[in-house]
Each structure stands twice: as C-alpha cells, then as structure tokens.
Amino acid sequence: MCAEGHRAAIRGVGFTQRDLATRVQRHDMALYLRARELFRINARKLCSSPCSSSSSSCGVQLRILPSSSCFFDEAVQIKLSGLNPGQHVELRAKHKDDKGVVFKASAAYQADAHGEVDVSRQPSTGGSYTGVEPMGLFWSMLPESPHKKLLKRDASSPVLIHIEAHRDGQILTAETNTRRFMADGVLRVPVRDGRLRGTLFIPPGEGPFPGIIDLYTLGGTVCEPRAALLANKGFVVFALAFYGYQDMPKTVDKLDLEYFEEGVTFLQMQPKVKKTGIGIISISKSGDLALSMASFLPNISATVCINTCNANVLFPLHYKDVVIPSFVGSTKRIRVTKSGILDIRDILNDPMEEEKDRATVIPIERASCRFLFIVSGDDRNWNSSFFAEQACSRLKAHGKANYDMVSYPTAGHFMEVPYMPHHPSGLHAAVSQVVTFGGEPKAHAHAQVDAWRRVQEFLKTHL
Incomplete structure (x- = not known):
C-alpha cells in the first residue's frame, strides 16, 4: 500500500497521524511504568527474603x-x-x-x-x-x-x-x-617399602631438612594432618603406621621394635633428610613406643610424648634378644560416668608399685635425646600426668636433665593440632566400649594451640 493509501486508511477510521503517535507514546509509557513497578516489587522481595524482615538491612x-x-x-x-x-x-x-x-x-x-x-x-x-x-x-x-x-x-x-x-x-x-594441610610444593608420598607402610611428607627446596617419625594412637594407623602441617614448617615427616593400616594386620599380640628401626633407617636414607639425629612425635599408646625407640635405637635426637605412659602398654615389645612385657592394669578400676559411659582412667595404676610390673617400665635413662612431655590434667584415658612425672623423676634420679614437661590442667586426652574439634568421648579399642576422654572444650582448644607452638619450638631447637 502506498503512503497515500496509509493516510486514507487512517482518516477512514477516525485517526489522525498525531493521534496515533500519542497513543503509541501512552502505551510505551504504561509498559515502562508497569516494568518499573515490577522491578521495585522484585527488588523488595530480594532484599526482604534473606533478611526475613522489612526492618532488616540488605547486603549482609x-x-x-x-x-x-x-x-x-x-x-x-x-x-x-x-x-x-x-x-x-x-x-x-x-x-x-x-x-x-x-x-x-x-x-x-x-x-x-x-x-x-x-x-x-x-x-x-x-x-x-x-x-x-x-x-x-x-x-x-x-x-x-x-x-x-x-x-x-x-x-x-x-x-x-x-x-x-x-x-x-x-x-x-x-x-x-x-x-x-599442605603448602604449595610439599610432596605427599605413600610408602610401601618392604613391610613399612605410611606416608612421607617432603617440603619444597633443596634441604637437607630435619627428619621426624610421626606415630599415632592405639590402632597403629597414620595421622596425616599433623605430619603434613609439620612438613610445612620445614621438616621431612614420615607418618609411620604399625598395624591396622592398608594390608597390615588389623590386630596384633606383640610389637617389634625392629620395625620402627627400619622406619628410622628409611627416613634417614631420604636424600633431603639431614644425616644427624631424627625426631619423634607421638600420642597415647604410641608414646611408649617413642620412649622405647629413644631408649634402644641410635640417632634419636628429640622425642615428643603427648599424654603417654612410661610403661610398655598392652603388647609385649620385642627387640633382638630383649622383651619388655606388657603393662595391662585391672578392669576392676573402671567406673561408669553419670552419662552412662566408661571412665577407664585408673585401669593402669603405678607400674612401679608391684614387682611384676616393674619390668614393663621403659628404661629411658638409656636415651641420649631430649624429651618433651605434654600432659593433660583431665586426661581420662589414663593418668598421663602421673606417668610423665614418674618418667621425669627416673631421668633425674639417673643424673639427667634432658627433659621438659608442660601440663594443661583441664585439657583432655586427644591433644591434636590447633582448631581440631574436641573429642570428649569415643569407642576405645582396648575395651571395645565408649569411654570418656576428658577435657573442658574451651580450655582444651587453647591448650592445643599452645602445645603446637611448643612442639615446633622444641623440634626446631633440638633437630
């Protein structure tokens, strides 16, 4: 249709060109106003929904x-x-x-x-x-x-x-x-070397770095978080399993110190590890193994024992022609807490009290390394304060001053790396029941931070 035809059609229905322009303009304006109102409604919903109240601020x-x-x-x-x-x-x-x-x-x-x-x-x-x-x-x-x-x-x-x-x-x-847990450049190397199992953490750089054997609790598995965090600080750390890990036996009736000696030799053979003495960090059951390693094996320079016992607990320990019998205590001393779980703190009494138990005490006077005992006053797994004091007294009686002890009165048994959640109770492998591990949560958390600082200072000083 030509332009004249368009104009005729418009005139025929009673519209002028100006009328059409006005109506189109009004329609566009109505659409604009409607769109603006919808935007305002949606914006109010967006603000009020997460804040759940019109009086709350948006942009939290x-x-x-x-x-x-x-x-x-x-x-x-x-x-x-x-x-x-x-x-x-x-x-x-x-x-x-x-x-x-x-x-x-x-x-x-x-x-x-x-x-x-x-x-x-x-x-x-x-x-x-x-x-x-x-x-x-x-x-x-x-x-x-x-x-x-x-x-x-x-x-x-x-x-x-x-x-x-x-x-x-x-x-x-x-x-x-x-x-x-791992800084950039830290290597995590799973270890399957002969009968050795565990994980090796190697910091970046040429080294050589101090070497540390990291031993964990009853059950014999590894604690990778602690080992990795120590590697960040400039240590080569071998988190060494000793049973219940991967293809290792799930249970044992004795432990062989020569296995741990193999672990020390393996660590010292690593290219980035200093050829001087190594360190050991341990907790709970592995603490008595650390004390035995320090007492019988060469090239141990620093040993950290967290809430341990100074006697060889649960399993006989064999090393060449030496056997240290197991210290087992008495289940008659188990108590039941108000919450209905077991308190096993006093199962183990004084290992020096009876003649039959004295042979279970580890002869730490043989050791030439430095010791750091970290103890929790509210450890309900066993009386770690008593055992650490007895160990220090034994060293002192033999004319040695190669030890330090730090005590946290209201901390519990599982002293982990900083900010790890407090573990107040759990299934205990030795009694196959839930037990209390003690500790006031806030004090325990602060103790973990302080102990971690002391562990690093100790290892850096003596390695």
Whole structure:
C-alpha cells in the first residue's frame, strides 16, 4: 500500500497521524511504568527474603579474613557487615568428614552500632560456646552421631568448613573456609617399602631438612594432618603406621621394635633428610613406643610424648634378644560416668608399685635425646600426668636433665593440632566400649594451640 493509501486508511477510521503517535507514546509509557513497578516489587522481595524482615538491612556480607583459604593450624577472623545496629544473628558452622560424619557448631551474636559482628572481639552469648572465642566455631564442633572423632585420611585435600549467618530461620549470607594441610610444593608420598607402610611428607627446596617419625594412637594407623602441617614448617615427616593400616594386620599380640628401626633407617636414607639425629612425635599408646625407640635405637635426637605412659602398654615389645612385657592394669578400676559411659582412667595404676610390673617400665635413662612431655590434667584415658612425672623423676634420679614437661590442667586426652574439634568421648579399642576422654572444650582448644607452638619450638631447637 502506498503512503497515500496509509493516510486514507487512517482518516477512514477516525485517526489522525498525531493521534496515533500519542497513543503509541501512552502505551510505551504504561509498559515502562508497569516494568518499573515490577522491578521495585522484585527488588523488595530480594532484599526482604534473606533478611526475613522489612526492618532488616540488605547486603549482609560474611567475610573470612585474611582469606577464605588458609592452613588448618591458622586462625581466621570472621566478620559480618550490613546488619542493622543491635540485630541478633546466629552463626553456624558445618563440616562433613571423610567418613561422612557431620560436625556442627553455632554461636549467637549481636551486631554493634555499625551493624557489624567481629567474632574476634565480640562475645558469643549462646550456642556451642560463649565469650570472645575467635575460633570457637571450629573447635566447638560436635558430631551429629555421638562419640565420633573428626577423620581426615588424606592430607592432600582440605577440610571445608561451611559458615552461615541465620536470623529467624533464614540464611542471611554464607561463606566456606578452605582449611589446607599442605603448602604449595610439599610432596605427599605413600610408602610401601618392604613391610613399612605410611606416608612421607617432603617440603619444597633443596634441604637437607630435619627428619621426624610421626606415630599415632592405639590402632597403629597414620595421622596425616599433623605430619603434613609439620612438613610445612620445614621438616621431612614420615607418618609411620604399625598395624591396622592398608594390608597390615588389623590386630596384633606383640610389637617389634625392629620395625620402627627400619622406619628410622628409611627416613634417614631420604636424600633431603639431614644425616644427624631424627625426631619423634607421638600420642597415647604410641608414646611408649617413642620412649622405647629413644631408649634402644641410635640417632634419636628429640622425642615428643603427648599424654603417654612410661610403661610398655598392652603388647609385649620385642627387640633382638630383649622383651619388655606388657603393662595391662585391672578392669576392676573402671567406673561408669553419670552419662552412662566408661571412665577407664585408673585401669593402669603405678607400674612401679608391684614387682611384676616393674619390668614393663621403659628404661629411658638409656636415651641420649631430649624429651618433651605434654600432659593433660583431665586426661581420662589414663593418668598421663602421673606417668610423665614418674618418667621425669627416673631421668633425674639417673643424673639427667634432658627433659621438659608442660601440663594443661583441664585439657583432655586427644591433644591434636590447633582448631581440631574436641573429642570428649569415643569407642576405645582396648575395651571395645565408649569411654570418656576428658577435657573442658574451651580450655582444651587453647591448650592445643599452645602445645603446637611448643612442639615446633622444641623440634626446631633440638633437630
């Protein structure tokens, strides 16, 4: 149709060209106004939904400083901003470990006059802990399944702690803290050498570095997190299993010190390891093995024993033509706590009390290394304070001053690396029942931080 035809058609239905332009303009304006109103409605919904109230501020932000990624033994600062002044908020932490066990913690806070919460300077008023505890959301986590211990098998992958801010059942904001065990360049090498099993951690650089044998608890498996974190500090660390690991026997009725001697030889043969003496770090049952290694094997320069016994516990220990019998105590001394679980602290009495038990005491006066005994006053696994004091007294009686002892009065048995959740109770392999391990959670957490610092200083000084 030509232009004239268009004009005729418009005139025929009663429109002028100006009328059409006006109507189109009005229609466009109506669409614009409707779109603007829809945007405003959606914006209000976007703001009110996470804050769960029209009186709450939008743009709530959770920051983990200095970075959301850090090493496991490092503290972080958790800050919230964008809240209303005085607003109450709940922080929640959650982690699923390598066995699928979920660990959780929570804490209640109130925003300051600037609408901020800084966990490093403001107190929690309720939840899993109270008071000013910068890392409370980490060490206070408890398992949803009772009596479970946080498990981390492979230190090459991090632990992820998911942190959320809640109010009135709504999530305001969330962030994840990636807590790594291995620094860039650290090598993790699984070891299957003859009958030796375990994991070797080698720091970057030419070296040579001090070498450390890392021994864990009853069960004989390895503790990769501690070994990896020590490798970050400039040590070559061999986390050595001694039973119940991979293809090793699940149970044993005796232990062979020559196996541990093989472990020491293997470590010293590594190209990046200093040819001078090595160190040992141990906890619980492995502590008496560490004492035996220091007493009978050459080239041991420093030994850390965490909550151990000075007698050879549970299994006879064989070394060449020497046999140290096992110290087993009496189950008659088991008590039952108010919560219905066992307290086995006094199963083992004084190993020097009876003639038949004295042969179980490890002759640490033979050792030429330095010893660091770390003990918990509320260790309910056994009386580690008594045993450490007896060990130090034995050394002193033989004219030696090659020992230090550090005591934490209200800490429990499982003294782990910093910020590892407190493990107050669990299934004990020796009695096949759930037992209490003791410890006041907050004091235990602080003890772990202090002990970790002392362990590093001790090993650096004497290796």
